[in-house]
Amino acid sequence: MYRAPLRDLRFVLHELIGEAPIAAAVRDGDYSAELADAILEEAARFAEDVLDPINRSGDVEGALWSAEGVRMPESFRTAYARYVEGGWTQLRARTEWGGQGAPNVIGTAVEELWAASNLSFKLCPMLTQGAIEALEHAGSAAQKALFLPKMVAGEWTGTMNLTEPQAGSDLSVVRTRAVPDGDRYRLFGQKVFITYGDHDYTDNIIHMVLARIDGAPAGTRGISLFIVPKRLVNADGSLGAANEVSCVSIEHKLGIHASPTCVLAYGDVDGAVGYLVGEANRGLEYMFVMMNAARLSVGLEGYAVADRAYQRALDWARNRVQGKPPGATTALPIANHPDVKRMLLTMRAGTEAARALALYAAHQLDRGAGSEAGASVAQARGDLLIPIVKAWSTELGIELTSLGVQVHGGMGFVEETGAAQYYRDVRITTIYEGTTGIQANDLVLRKVGRDGGAVLKGLLMELRTELAAASPELAAEPIVASAVRGLGLLEEATDALLGLLRGGRQAEGLAVAVPFLKLAGTVLGGWLMARAAVIAARQLARAAGDREFYEAKLQTARFYAQNLLPATLSLAAVVRDGSASIAEADPARF
Secondary structure (H helix, E strand, O other): OOOOOOHHHHHHHHHHHHHHHHOOOOOOOOHHHHHHHHHHHHHHHHHHHHHHHHHHHHHOOOOOOOOOEEEHHHHHHHHHHHHOOOHHHHOOHHHOOOOOOOOOOHHHHHHHHHHHHHHHHHHHHHHHHHHHHHHHOOOHHHHHHHHHHHHOOOOOOOEOOEEOEOOOHHHHHOEEEEEEOOOOEEEEEEEEEEOOOOOOOOEEEEEEEEEEEOOOOOOHHEEEEEEEEOOEEEEOOOEEEEEOEEEEEEOOOOOOOOOOEEEEEEEEOOOEEEEEEOOOOOHHHHEEEEEEEHHHHHHHHHHHHHHHHHHHHHHHHHHOEOOOOOOOOOOOOOHHHHHHHHHHHHHHHHHHHHHHHHHHHHHHHHHHOOOOOOOOHHHHHHHHHHHHHHHHHHHHHHHHHHHHHHHHHHHHHOOOHOOHHHHHHHHHHOOOOOOOHHHHHHHHHHHHHHOHHHHHHHHHHHHHHHHHHOOOOOHHHHHHHHHHHHHHHHHHHHHHHHHHHHHHHHHOOOOHOOOOOOOHHHHHHHHHHHHHHHHHHHHHHOOOOOOOHHHHHHHHHHHHHHHOOOHHHHHHHHHOOOHHHOOOOOHHHH
């Protein structure tokens, strides 16, 4: 049974980030620590009682395609109706469209519970939220009034349509055509890998589609964004005729079987009716609003599924009696064996560090959207952290769910134990919404190279100053020292990377972009674990309540410092010395 990590989420929100900073960044709706806790407790009940029990059956049954449309498992249809009834579709949306205006940091915390308990289910609301944000950013007043209330209410869902058979990561070669037809357009083309591109949860789906208006410039400069509803919408908001968009197939995938990944065909005869969003030829810019939100949401999927895998592995290790660990006179549960301890601690420490970094990044985005002093700095930091959260957390997710299988031994390879599903499901997260390599290129070229590392170095300086002033209790001092060393290594690696870029050696810089991103994630995770250790040590010194939690937090932070942070030495060495061996390699010799 899934157990929502409420205590750790409260710790990150109320102690690691702080109630006052979160409240100060709220720009829409109400916020208090009590309200945040109430939201999380209700979300935990929904995740534990509704979503987790159907995760396995959804994996087995999957989404089913037919010529009449995609049919979802009945249990998923019921769960979606309860999700809407509970008001969860409204949580993060603006109040003017019927939303509750919860800050990103709370929405991110809640979204973890959906991803951990049932990743396939979680993906539909995630894409709808992204479509809502894109419309809020670039839609006309009429478009917002017509579409947003229904989407926010959960009556309609949304999708993101970028990829085509010949245009995966390279969107400059998108071929879907948009032909002007009065005040609207007719779209012709095909899109692939469209998450929840068709389903029977709702009676309408609002597709956000990238297409090229006839005569538009070549490349990304000629791409526009269109609203293409599955069913046309009348001026009064009622549904009209079916639009000329159909799901011609769904993919048979390694994991997330109950999330329909669709091939959509637009305009077999007269063209699918579409409505231009914003200005022509600025579609990719608008879509990036949706993609940025999705990248944070996918990043949290990595550690969320890893946490679920950890819980199952821990339950198994506490109950599976096998062999005598050192010093024991009788057989004990395998949780007592040193190497199983190592695996479980790796899973727990990685999950906690990634959770803290994602919530910190979400908080920076909340601050960046406000008007208080430092908003622009916070926004720049949030933008810097998005590719790190997306890629580092999902790479961790694969590693940690694999360890979950390993803890189970041979039984982990058997589907009935459930460990394999988490590994299969999380494998996609390093691929969709931009691969790890794409995130690393974004980090290196746009977020670090473009400003000469100013935002990253400013952050590192602040973190080093914070840790120096922490005056930690004795128990946390070695942990803080390790975090400070990590910050130094990241700064040195940043200088080495910038040297490559300034020297016209971009290929070498990109050759070590992924190691640099992993270094950044590991170091920033180490900073947050050190911050957590300081808080835990102080609480223990004060004999505060919840002693068991703070002792566990200190134990996990110590493990992170001594067993995970040392990887920064090798990652920094790769950034410093390993680029030429990659950039100069001849593919013909592979």
